[in-house]
Amino acid sequence: MSDSLLPLRREMDERAALPVLLYFGTGILWLLAGTVLGVASSLKFNAPDWLGSVPALTFGRIRPAHLNAVMYGWASLAGAGCMVWLTSRLCQVPVQWRGCLIASAALWNAGLVYGVGSILLGYSAGVEWLEFPLAAVALIALAFLLYAASILRTFSLRKVDHVYVSLWYILASVVWFPLLYVVANLPIYSGVVHGVVNWWYAHNALAVWFTPVGLALAYYFIPKIIGRPLYSYYLSLLGFWTFALFYNWNGVHHLVGGPVPNWLQTISIIASVMMVIPVLAVAVNHHLTTLGNFRMLRTSLELRFIVFGAMSYTAVSFQVAMESLRSVQETLHFTHYTIGHAHLGVYGFLTMILFGAMYYITPRVARWDWPRPGWISAHFWLTAAGILIYVGATCWGGFLQGRALNNPAEPFTDVVELTRPYLLLRTISGVLIGAGHLIFAALFAQVLRRMGPRREEAVTP
Amino acid sequence: MMFIRLSVFFAGVLAALFLGWAALVGVPGVQIAAVPPQPDLRPYTFEQAHGRQVYIREGCMYCHSQQTRPQGFGADQPRRWGRPSVPGDYFYDQPHLLGTMRTGPDLLNIGARQSSRDWHLAHLYNPRTVTPQSLMPPFPWLFEERAAEPSETVVHGRFVANRDGLDLIEYLLSMNRTYPVR
Structure with missing residues (x-):
């Protein structure tokens, strides 16, 4: 590391501090809210009459409230904070238009409170991933545009000639997501076309926003922390463009066997299988950069989270390619398997990478080191074990559920009975994950309040 | 770049x-x-449309699909959940409620499979009174405690369905796409 960059980095971190900590802090609040809603949703399967007389807490309301709180709240806010910091670092320019970012965080949270509140009070728009009423959608879209404006402004003033691969994903996501979000929320669709738009959106929200955030962070932090260059620059180029081309076509694999044209199902299945190319490109790059440096997973807790996330990305992506095939969908569609798969992606991959990135970024922008490293390790093991149990229970239980559903001799009530132990295991895993989140939130609060020993010199910018 | x-x-x-x-x-x-609507498909009445809003409000679609699979793909046909659905069956659906989960059974033809209003009333008040193994939440707020008119059904001794509950059942009973595809 050339020491001449230290003052610039210090300045960049100082300029980034307020917006980044605002995104992180509110994101963590949504993580806690989303976790409570998620665990409560799962518990409802084990005890269906629990809180059964409170309309706002019925399963059909807290389940979408959970999804929206963790996707548009936790993952989006924490992701935006990471992207703001990363863009500044990669462009070697302090964050620009900070006012935009602060307004963005405020509007984003206002939209979330309005949207999640609407779902709980019974004003859901009724479309999965698009439950928010239009006013909440407008607030979040505006918040995203303000965020995008700041990112693009910072990028336009960049002091580097080389645009690193993480930036490609960031730049693509800031033009992709607002377009997708607005087009999908237009109140003009009905019938089967609406179903197609729904799943075009829900799958693409991952393609154009959540996955680029996770990949941008993995591409940056794996080589950065290990201290050696990316295995192959050309491979990352291939990975990006095949990702951009194929991921967009995947959505209709959520409607295989449904009342949509066969050709449409087929092209989505083909595109899902072709995702193997960008996934392999990313996997080879990340895993071969890590290879031979596994010792560092013991010393760097950030890297531990991020490598876990990168491995989950490979696993979840091969799962998609396999799962989208008609013969496999015949069994797994409509079951808890899909829920397990979704959590492997959004939690095992994205959330674990966000944790790792936030453990790296927070002490640098706050200029205060984590007071209790042992707690970080506990956070890792609780959430890693939790998500593995979660995915194992829902995927295996879902597979058995799908086989039973497809056996007409099996009464439906028997299918329900069969899933019970797996649903109980899921609640237990959710409690483990929730305990990890409490530790994380407590650590974050301790850094903000500057608790523990002053170790500023330990936080190299 | x-x-x-x-x-x-x-x-x-x-x-x-x-x-x-x-x-x-x-x-x-x-x-x-x-694609035009199926000729035998009726637009929703005012009550059914309101019941559909209650279905959305309570998030029924997170556990119940509204799409039936063709012969040879899954067991919808042998389970007699209804002929494979076609786009013309959904002409009046806004928003769509196709669903992606079958924690509970598919409901596209629930009105044809279970046409008893009283069964639906008891089931909505608390599903476990009619199906002990059910994981479905109870919906007591679709009922009120008052003296019943002679025409009304009483569940659990003292509850009668309110407007939301009655309209939701109107919607469920209207769910019948068993007419032949034309």
Whole structure:
């Protein structure tokens, strides 16, 4: 590391501090809210009459409230904070238009409170991933545009000639997501076309926003922390463009066997299988950069989270390619398997990478080191074990559920009975994950309040 | 982007999104929009449409699909959940409620499978009174405690359905796409 960059980095971190900590802090609040809603949703399967007389807490309301709180709240806010910091670092320019970012965080949270509140009070728009009423959608879209404006402004003033691969994903996501979000929320669709738009959106929200955030962070932090260059620059180029081309076509694999044209199902299945190319490109790059440096997973807790996330990305992506095939969908569609798969992606991959990135970024922008490293390790093991149990229970239980559903001799009530132990295991895993989140939130609060020993010199910018 | 100009990068990025939209939404949108409603499909009455809003409000679609699979793909046909659904069956559905989960059974033809109003009343008040193994939540707020008119059904000794509950059942009973496809 050339020491001449230290003052610039210090300045960049100082300029980034307020917006980044605002995104992180509110994101963590949504993580806690989303976790409570998620665990409560799962518990409802084990005890269906629990809180059964409170309309706002019925399963059909807290389940979408959970999804929206963790996707548009936790993952989006924490992701935006990471992207703001990363863009500044990669462009070697302090964050620009900070006012935009602060307004963005405020509007984003206002939209979330309005949207999640609407779902709980019974004003859901009724479309999965698009439950928010239009006013909440407008607030979040505006918040995203303000965020995008700041990112693009910072990028336009960049002091580097080389645009690193993480930036490609960031730049693509800031033009992709607002377009997708607005087009999908237009109140003009009905019938089967609406179903197609729904799943075009829900799958693409991952393609154009959540996955680029996770990949941008993995591409940056794996080589950065290990201290050696990316295995192959050309491979990352291939990975990006095949990702951009194929991921967009995947959505209709959520409607295989449904009342949509066969050709449409087929092209989505083909595109899902072709995702193997960008996934392999990313996997080879990340895993071969890590290879031979596994010792560092013991010393760097950030890297531990991020490598876990990168491995989950490979696993979840091969799962998609396999799962989208008609013969496999015949069994797994409509079951808890899909829920397990979704959590492997959004939690095992994205959330674990966000944790790792936030453990790296927070002490640098706050200029205060984590007071209790042992707690970080506990956070890792609780959430890693939790998500593995979660995915194992829902995927295996879902597979058995799908086989039973497809056996007409099996009464439906028997299918329900069969899933019970797996649903109980899921609640237990959710409690483990929730305990990890409490530790994380407590650590974050301790850094903000500057608790523990002053170790500023330990936080190299 | 060492290799390409920024304008080319953004053009490529936008083209990728547009291609996906055109293939998955644009073309099928034109194809399906040309499909007329099935001739035997009735538009929702005022009560049914309101009941559908209650269905959405309570999030029924997170556990119940509304799409039936063809013969040889899954067990919908041998389970007699109804003939395979076609786009014309959904003409009046806004928003769509196709669903992706079958924690509970498919409901596209629940009105044909279970046409008893009283069964639905008891089931909605607390599903476990009619199906002990059920995981479905109870919906007591679709009922009120008062003296029943002679025409009304009493559940649990003292509860009668309110407007929301009655309309939800109207909607469920209207769920019948067993007419032949034409």
